[in-house]
Amino acid sequence: xxxxxxxxxxxxxxxxxxxxxxxxxxxxxxxxxxxxxxxxxxxxxxxxxxxxxxxxxxxxxxxxxxxxxxxxxxxxxxxxxxxxxxxxxxxxxxxxxxxxxxxxxxxxxxxxxxxxxxxxxxxxxxxxxxxxxxxxxxxxxxxxxxxxxxxxxxxxxxxxxxxxxxxxxxxxxxxxxxxxxxxxxxxxxxxxxxxxxxxxxxxxxxxxxxxxxxxxxxxxxxxxxxxxxxxxxxxxxxxxxxxxxxxxxxxxxxxxxxxxxxxxxxxxxxxxxxxxxxxxxxxxxxxxxxxxxxxxxxxxxxxxxxxxxxxxxxxxxxxxxxxxxxxxxxxxxxxxxxxxxxxxxxxxxxxxxxxxxxxxxxxxxxxxxxxxxxxxxxxxxxxxxxxx
Amino acid sequence: xxxxxxxxxxxxxxxxxxxxxxxxxxxxxxxxxxxxxxxxxxxxxxxxxxxxxxxxxxxxxxxxxxxxxxxxxxxxxxxxxxxxxxxxxxxxxxxxxxxxxxxxxxxxxxxxxxxxxxxxxxxxxxxxxxxxxxxxxxxxxxxxxxxxxxxxxxxxxxxxxxxxxxxxxxxxxxxxxxxxxxxxxxxxxxxxxxxxxxxxxxxxxxxxxxxxxxxxxxxxxxxxxxxxxxxxxxxxxxxxxxxxxxxxxxxxxxxxxxxxxxxxxxxxxxxxxxxxxxxxxxxxxxxxxxxxxxxxxxxxxxxxxxxxxxxxxxxxxxxxxxxxxxxxxxxxxxxxxxxxxxxxxxxxxxxxxxxxxxxxxxxxxxxxxxxxxxxxxxxxxxxxxxxx
Numbered sequence: 001x002x003x004x005x006x007x008x009x010x011x012x013x014x015x016x017x018x019x020x021x022x023x024x025x026x027x028x029x030x031x032x033x034x035x036x037x038x039x040x041x042x043x044x045x046x047x048x049x050x051x052x053x054x055x056x057x058x059x060x061x062x063x064x065x066x067x068x069x070x071x072x073x074x075x076x077x078x079x080x081x082x083x084x085x086x087x088x089x090x091x092x093x094x095x096x097x098x099x100x101x102x103x104x105x106x107x108x109x110x111x112x113x114x115x116x117x118x119x120x121x122x123x124x125x126x127x128x129x130x131x132x133x134x135x136x137x138x139x140x141x142x143x144x145x146x147x148x149x150x151x152x153x154x155x156x157x158x159x160x161x162x163x164x165x166x167x168x169x170x171x172x173x174x175x176x177x178x179x180x181x182x183x184x185x186x187x188x189x190x191x192x193x194x195x196x197x198x199x200x201x202x203x204x205x206x207x208x209x210x211x212x213x214x215x216x217x218x219x220x221x222x223x224x225x226x227x228x229x230x231x232x233x234x235x236x237x238x239x240x241x242x243x244x245x246x247x248x249x250x251x252x253x254x255x256x257x258x259x260x261x262x263x264x265x266x267x268x269x270x271x272x273x274x275x276x277x278x279x280x281x282x283x284x285x286x287x288x289x290x291x292x293x294x295x296x297x298x299x300x301x302x303x304x305x306x307x308x309x310x311x312x313x314x315x316x317x318x319x320x321x322x323x324x325x326x327x328x329x330x331x332x333x334x335x336x337x338x339x340x341x342x343x344x345x346x347x348x349x350x351x352x353x354x355x356x357x358x359x360x361x362x363x364x365x366x367x368x369x370x371x372x373x374x375x376x377x378x379x380x381x382x383x384x385x386x387x388x
Numbered sequence: 389x390x391x392x393x394x395x396x397x398x399x400x401x402x403x404x405x406x407x408x409x410x411x412x413x414x415x416x417x418x419x420x421x422x423x424x425x426x427x428x429x430x431x432x433x434x435x436x437x438x439x440x441x442x443x444x445x446x447x448x449x450x451x452x453x454x455x456x457x458x459x460x461x462x463x464x465x466x467x468x469x470x471x472x473x474x475x476x477x478x479x480x481x482x483x484x485x486x487x488x489x490x491x492x493x494x495x496x497x498x499x500x501x502x503x504x505x506x507x508x509x510x511x512x513x514x515x516x517x518x519x520x521x522x523x524x525x526x527x528x529x530x531x532x533x534x535x536x537x538x539x540x541x542x543x544x545x546x547x548x549x550x551x552x553x554x555x556x557x558x559x560x561x562x563x564x565x566x567x568x569x570x571x572x573x574x575x576x577x578x579x580x581x582x583x584x585x586x587x588x589x590x591x592x593x594x595x596x597x598x599x600x601x602x603x604x605x606x607x608x609x610x611x612x613x614x615x616x617x618x619x620x621x622x623x624x625x626x627x628x629x630x631x632x633x634x635x636x637x638x639x640x641x642x643x644x645x646x647x648x649x650x651x652x653x654x655x656x657x658x659x660x661x662x663x664x665x666x667x668x669x670x671x672x673x674x675x676x677x678x679x680x681x682x683x684x685x686x687x688x689x690x691x692x693x694x695x696x697x698x699x700x701x702x703x704x705x706x707x708x709x710x711x712x713x714x715x716x717x718x719x720x721x722x723x724x725x726x727x728x729x730x731x732x733x734x735x736x737x738x739x740x741x742x743x744x745x746x747x748x749x750x751x752x753x754x755x756x757x758x759x760x761x762x763x764x765x766x767x768x769x770x771x772x773x774x775x776x
Contacts, residue, residue: 092709143689147713301531304717307708314709320695321480321702324720325535329692332712 039065041163042072045388046172047365048098049088056088056171056365058388059098062163063176071119071179072111073127075385078170079104079195079357080377081226082287083310085369087156091312095156102170103129103154104198106191107385109182116179124185126345128198129154129335131167131177144337171365173388183342189349196226196355196380197345199335204231204283205344206336207306208238211281215239220275220282221260222295223309224251225372226355227285229379232258233353235283243279245272245295248375254356269294277301277326285309292330293322301327308333355380361387427453429551430460433776434560435753436486437476444476444559444753446776447486450551451564459507459567460499461515463773466558467492467583467745468765469614470675471698473757475544479700483544490558491517491542492586494579495773497570504567512573514733516586517542517723519555519565532725559753561776571730577737584614584743584768585733587723592619592671593732594724595694596626599669603627608663608670609648610683611697612639613760614743615673617767620646621741623671631667633660633683636763642744657682665689665714673697680718681710689715696721743768749775 041062048059066072084101086092105127109119119125133140133148140148152159155169162168168175185194204227213219219240221231228244235242236259244260246252247267255263264271269291275298282299287309296305305328307316323330336344348354356379360368368381429450436447454460472489474480493515497507507513521528521536528536540547543557550556556563573582592615601607607628609619616632623630624647632648634640635655643651652659657679663686670687675697684693693716695704711718724732736742744767748756756769 143715147689147715301535307711310708310712314707315705316708317703317705319702320698320704320720321722323695323718324698324722327531327535327719327721329717329719330711331715331717332708333715334709334712 041065042174042176044168044172044174046100046168047362047388048100048171049095050097052088052090052095054085054089054369056101056369058362059100061098061100061168063168063174064161064163066111066113066176067161067178068113068115069178069180070113070176071109071116071125071182073105073107073125073175073177073182074110075105075107075170075173075175076191077106077195077359077385078102078172078383079200079226080365080368080372080381080383081199082372083199084169085372086287086310086312092310092314096166098164099156099166100168100170100172101155102172102383103127104195104200105154105170105175106185106195106198107174110174112179118179119182119184124187124191125182126185126194126198127154127170127175127177127182128202128341131181132159135180144340146335146337171362171383171388173385181338183338183345185345186349189345189354192357192359192382192384193354194345194349195382196230196357197348198341200226200230200355200380201344201348202336202341203227203308203333204285205234205347206340207283207308207333208234209340211304211306213238213240213281216241217280218243218278220245220279220298221285222282223285223287224248224255224379225285225375225377226380227308229254229258230355231283231285232260236260237351237353243275243298254378272298279303282306283308287311289315289317292316292318293326296323296328296330297326299326299328302329304329304331306331306333357382359384363387429453430562430564432556432560432562434488434556435750435776436488436559437483438485440476440478440483442473442477442757444489444757446750447488449486449488449556451556451562452549452551454499454501454564455549455566456501456503457566457568458501458564459497459504459513459570461493461495461513461563461565461570462498463493463495463558463561463563464579465494465583465747465773466490466560466771467588467614468753468756468760468769468771469587470760471587472557473760474675474698474700480698480702484554486552487544487554488556488558488560489543490560490771491515492583492588493542493558493563494573494583494586495562498562500567506567507570507572512575512579513570514573514582514586515542515558515563515565515570516590516729519569520547523568532728534723534725559750559771559776561773569726571726571733573733574737577733577742580745580747580770580772581742582733582737583770584618584745585736586729588614588618588743588768589732589736590724590729591615591696591721592673593622593735594728595671595696595721596622597728599692599694601626601628601669604629605668606631606666608633608667608686609673610670611673611675612636612643612767613673613763613765614768615696617642617646618743619671619673620648624648625739625741631663631686642766660686667691670694671696675699677703677705680704680706681714684711684716684718685714687714687716690717692717692719694719694721745770747772751775
């Protein structure tokens with residue numbers, strides 16, 4: 001991070017945390033937040049990890065005051081992403097605890113800072129994987145804010161404005177976030193069905209839209225969980241003939257119901273052989289080590305294969321000879337930018353593309369996490385924030 | 389391998405090994421081969437590995453008789469590729485021994501089978517990394533014979549026609565090969581300078597030509613050994629501004645002499661940082677594990693990064709998050725097809741692009757192998773086959 005950018009970021013944080021003298025507070029049921037005077041920290045409740053055990057427990061903490069460019073959102077639902085588990089368990093590096101996970105967040109705007117025109121109190125809003133960037137660099141202005149070297153991801157990232165020193169996520173009853181990093185949730189989609197779009201939705205939507213496949217093209221999806229089942233639905237909605245690869249036999253029926261042409265149960269890598277060189281494009285959500293070259297071999301030579309699942313340590317081992325023989329281009333994609341985040345919500349609302357969800361109470365979160373790891377989720381757990 | 393292809397291959401081998409009644413033998417100094425009656429095995433001498441120690445010793449063995457579609461080549465020079473060492477040491481899987489390595493082979497045609505019109509006795513000829521394929525499949529007729537599922541690579545591959553049961557390579561005084569898999573060596577390039585083109589040349593030429601970069605484009609080359617130094621020269625000849633990345637400081641001067649714009653000594657991955665997102669294309673010849681995402685990050689987002697080096701076990705571990713942040717397409721390339729093999733020889737002869745070589749006697753081969761592993765080769769050892 002260069003000095004200039006560092007300064008810019010500090011300046012931004014200083015600016016944005018200056019008192020919201022004209023902070024507008026709404027009449028919301030979230031009394032604790034609404035009763036908080038401007039310029040004071042916002043009390044919050046959440047479920048937090050306190051160590052690498054992967055066990056979450058209730059925790060009371062504080063959010064920053066609502067700055068001039070911030071909105072306070074009363075969270076209604078937050079859904080569970082495999083990334084939450086990886087990060088809390090330290091799979092991606094050491095963490096600061098207590099830490100509240102969650103980056104698929106929807107709720108109602110309860111207060112807005114004086115500069116905020118994007119939202120008004122009472123609006124439906126969502127927050128995804130990032131809560132701050134410099135907004136000035138080439139990436140922020142070009143290929144995507146998520147690539148900004150200064151991105152603050154939604155939980156566990158250093159955040160000077162946060163009373164806990166790090167960003168705290170959405171398994172919580174409220175969140176304070178810069179308006180730029182919240183998106184509108186149309187009335188035509190339920191809160192609970194909108195939540196998973198904020199990460200699972202945009203992470204698959206972004207590369208699928210960029211792949212620009214044609215109607216009738218053969219598109220593969222590997223790893224049919226929260227992300228994968230959205231990838232099937234999105235690719236089907238774009239007219240693709242979808243081939244879905246899963247290691248879980250009892251997902252086959254669901255996969256066909258999502259609109260896929262074929263469900264291939266890969267209990268042995270040989271099951272991939274009949275599809276060798278057949279697909280125009282493939283996206284994989286597999287969040288653990290696997291044989292990349294074997295899976296990529298189902299794509300046509302010179303085609304593209306996009307990794308969105310992030311395994312332990314982010315490490316993927318691939319066979320160089322396998323990749324030379326399949327002649328497939330491997331790339332990886334990181335969530336999506338803020339425009340794409342709004343786009344996927346609108347797109348899914350307009351096209352009635354809804355994730356398959358199971359709403360749970362907060363106290364069920366540890367059991368739900370175990371099910372996600374054990375591949376038992378069907379397909380996204382959504383926490384009812386009223387139970388936090 | 390399906391049954392049909394298996395049969396086809398057997399049929400081919402039966403056909404091609406039927407007596408060469410009209411076998412034409414030339415007046416060559418290779419008395420042993422020239423004196424061999426048609427339809428009898430050809431006596432041969434070579435340097436062979438007998439186990440995974442990586443030590444080669446002189447060995448007498450037999451080649452198949454010269455079939456109707458075969459040529460017998462009296463080998464003049466054979467050069468040393470890092471692949472020879474990897475394969476003999478079992479890095480890419482268990483091997484059958486004794487095995488003669490070598491797939492950069494040049495010499496003079498000493499005999500031709502009755503169907504051969506491509507060569508006549510006395511012609512200069514070269515053999516690269518493969519000596520047989522089905523010649524019928526989609527890959528043989530399309531993207532390249534090296535992708536044929538039935539490819540017989542030049543050494544260590546099962547070959548029914550070979551008296552030793554496997555193909556035997558070019559650290560030898562002669563070779564029998566189907567005419568299709570030999571290329572012409574123009575008079576305008578020396579034998580010893582032509583030898584490295586048969587693998588190092590074509591392996592870099594193929595992806596560099598396919599990359600279709602424009603004059604003035606910034607092209608990276610990582611790993612400046614036998615392949616890398618050819619990659620620099622070839623990319624420079626196509627008008628690229630070449631950035632060469634090496635871990636060996638004393639190669640920097642040579643790199644500039646090869647025509648590169650910059651030589652970057654990567655003694656620390658931080659040395660890559662100033663080049664982040666700068667290059668239009670990159671090729672890497674690094675034949676060991678390394679940080680793929682860090683190196684690929686010097687390529688512009690959405691650009692391409694081609695791996696041609698093959699590490700131990702062919703395994704490359706890359707960071708999925710690193711690849712998502714750099715947004716670079718990783719692919720790998722396997723040698724080149726037979727047309728490209730002829731093309732690179734002609735191209736280098738016409739453009740006076742010569743590998744930097746050191747000619748050695750056969751008895752120096754073990755010392756030379758050690759130097760290759762220790763990164764002391766400058767840049768290709770070429771064995772004088774007269775000393776075998």
